[in-house]
Amino acid sequence: IGDRSVTGLVARDQMVGPWQIPVADVAVTAASFDTYHGEAMALGERTPVALINHAASARLAVAEALTNIAASDIGSLKRIKLSANWMSPAGHPGEDAGLYEAVKAIGEELCPDLDLAIPVGKDSMSMKT
Structure with a gap:
């Protein structure tokens, strides 16, 4: 904030x-x-996309955060540090696997390829109703 x-x-x-x-x-x-x-x-969020593709939702959220922060004079991507809020209705059918896909998509693939770090974050695993 x-x-x-x-x-x-x-x-x-x-x-x-x-x-x-x-x-x-x-x-x-x-x-x-x-x-x-x-x-x-800057923020990036694409939660509605997760209804169709969890990994794509995570990649789009990172991309949105990067395009939003580009409105400031950041100089280099290496200066950016991300914070992730992992939200999932844990225990619902397919959601645990979907969360894994999302974390893998950005934590092991996209962010390392862009030389970006996610040093902090939180989970909101109790989001189910």
């Missing part, structure tokens, strides 16, 4: 317009008041 301007270091937050809708491609904060350096944050 981007800083909503409490610190005064927000260059671009994720909310846009008079109704503050979170549609900006990227949120950018400055590291301090006397520098041009800072952090950029």
Whole structure:
């Protein structure tokens, strides 16, 4: 979640317009008041695609995050660190295997090919109702 301007270091937050809708491609904060350096944050999500193809959904989410963060001056893909939130209704037929396919698609294939790391993340495995 981007800083909503409490610190005064927000260059671009994720909310846009008079109704503050979170549609900006990227949120950018400055590291301090006397520098041009800072952090950029972007999201990617393609959960509806997972109904058809779990691996494709994960790859599309990474691709969306990368195209969104490209709106900031990142310089090199090597500077990007990803955080993954693995969501799955564990225990439902096919969902455990689908989650495995998604994790493998980006954790063992796409991200290593792009030299991207996913050093942090969380799981939301209790999403079933």
